[in-house]
Amino acid sequence: MTWLVxxxxxxxxxxxxxxxxxxxxxxxxLPLTFLVGHDxxxxxxxxxxxxxxxxxxxxxxxxxxxxx
Amino acid sequence: MTAIIAAVGASFLxxxxxxxxxxTIILAVGFTRGWRSSLLGALAAAGLLAAIVAAFGLTLxxxxxxxxxxxxIGALLLVFGLNWLRKAILRYAGVEGFHDxxxxxxxxxxxxxxxxxxxxxxxxGFVVSLxxxxxxxxxxxxxxxxxxxxxxxVGLSALGALAAFVVVGTTGFVxxxxxxxxxxxxxxxxxxxxxxxxxxxxxxxxxxxxxxxxDLFILPLLAGYLLYSWLAVRAxxxxxxxxxxxxxxxxx
Numbered sequence: 001m002t003w004l005v006x007x008x009x010x011x012x013x014x015x016x017x018x019x020x021x022x023x024x025x026x027x028x029x030l031p032l033t034f035l036v037g038h039d040x041x042x043x044x045x046x047x048x049x050x051x052x053x054x055x056x057x058x059x060x061x062x063x064x065x066x067x068x
Numbered sequence: 069m070t071a072i073i074a075a076v077g078a079s080f081l082x083x084x085x086x087x088x089x090x091x092t093i094i095l096a097v098g099f100t101r102g103w104r105s106s107l108l109g110a111l112a113a114a115g116l117l118a119a120i121v122a123a124f125g126l127t128l129x130x131x132x133x134x135x136x137x138x139x140x141i142g143a144l145l146l147v148f149g150l151n152w153l154r155k156a157i158l159r160y161a162g163v164e165g166f167h168d169x170x171x172x173x174x175x176x177x178x179x180x181x182x183x184x185x186x187x188x189x190x191x192x193g194f195v196v197s198l199x200x201x202x203x204x205x206x207x208x209x210x211x212x213x214x215x216x217x218x219x220x221x222v223g224l225s226a227l228g229a230l231a232a233f234v235v236v237g238t239t240g241f242v243x244x245x246x247x248x249x250x251x252x253x254x255x256x257x258x259x260x261x262x263x264x265x266x267x268x269x270x271x272x273x274x275x276x277x278x279x280x281x282x283d284l285f286i287l288p289l290l291a292g293y294l295l296y297s298w299l300a301v302r303a304x305x306x307x308x309x310x311x312x313x314x315x316x317x318x319x320x
Contacts, residue, residue: 044272
C-alpha cells in the first residue's frame with residue numbers, strides 16, 4: 001500500500017507541484033466544457049478559455065501573498 | 069504542419085532545459101567521483117528514458133484512437149504546461165528566484181565530496197548521476213510522448229529531444245562547466261506557452277469544442293496566451309512594487 005501512496009505522490013508532484021489551484025481549476029472546467037459542448041460547440045470553447053485564464057490568474061495571484 | 073513544427077520545437081526546447089539541469093549533476097559527479105561512474109550513470113538513465121518513450125509512445129499510439137488520445141493528453145498537457153508557464157511568469161515578475169546552475173553545481177559538489185570514494189566504479193557517483201538524469205529526463209519523456217502522440221509524430225518529437233541531448237552534451241563536454249548562460253526561464257516560458265496552447269486546443273477538441281479556423285486557431289490562441297503572460301508579468305511587477313514584496317523575495 002505504501003508504494004501506491006508514494007507513486008501517487010510522485011505523479012502528483014511531477015504534474016502539479018505546488019500549483020494545486022491549476023489542478024482544481026481544470027477539474028472543474030474540463031467536465032463543464034464537455035457538458036456545454038453538447039449544446040454549443042463554440043460556447044464550450046469560450047468557457048474553456050475563460051476557465052483556463054481564470055485558473056492561471058488565481059494561481060498567480062496566490063503566490064505574492066505567500067511571499068508576504 | 070503547425071503541430072509537427074511544435075512537436076519538434078517543444079521537445080527540443082524542453083529537453084534542452086532539462087538536459088542543462090542534468091548536465092550540472094553529471095559534471096558535479098564527474099569532478100568529484102570520477103567520469104566513468106558519472107557517464108555510465110547518465111548513459112543508463114538515457115537508455116531507460118528511451119525505453120520509456122518507446123514503450124509508452126508506440127503502445128499508446130497503436131492502441132488508442134487519436135480523438136481520445138488528444139482529449140486525455142490535451143488535459144495532461146494543460147496541467148503540465150500551465151505549471152511551467154506559471155513558474156516562468158512568477159520568475160519574470162521577481163516573485164520566484166531564477167535557476168542558478170553554478171549554485172546547484174557547488175551544492176552537489178560539496179555534498180558528494182563528503183563521502184569516501186572506493187573501487188574502480190564509484191557506485192555513489194553512478195547512482196547520483198543516474199537518478200539526477202532520470203528525474204530531469206522524465207519531464208522530457210512526458211513531453212516527447214504527449215506531444216508526439218497528439219501530433220501523430222512520436223518519432224519527430226523524439227528526434228527533437230535527441231538533438232537537444234547532442235547539443236547540450238557536446239557543449240557540456242567542450243566547456244566542462246555548468247551552462248549558466250543558457251536562458252532557462254525564457255526557454256521554459258516558450259515551452260510553457262506551447263504546451264498550454266496545444267493542451268487547450270487538443271483538450272477542447274477531445275471535449276467537443278469546434279474551434280473556428282480549425283488548426284489555424286492555434287496561432288491566435290498562442291498570441292492570446294503570450295499577451296496574457298505579458299500583462300500578468302506587468303501586473304505582478306506593479307503589485308510587488310506597491311506591496312514591497314521584491315525586498316522579501318531578495319531576502320529569501
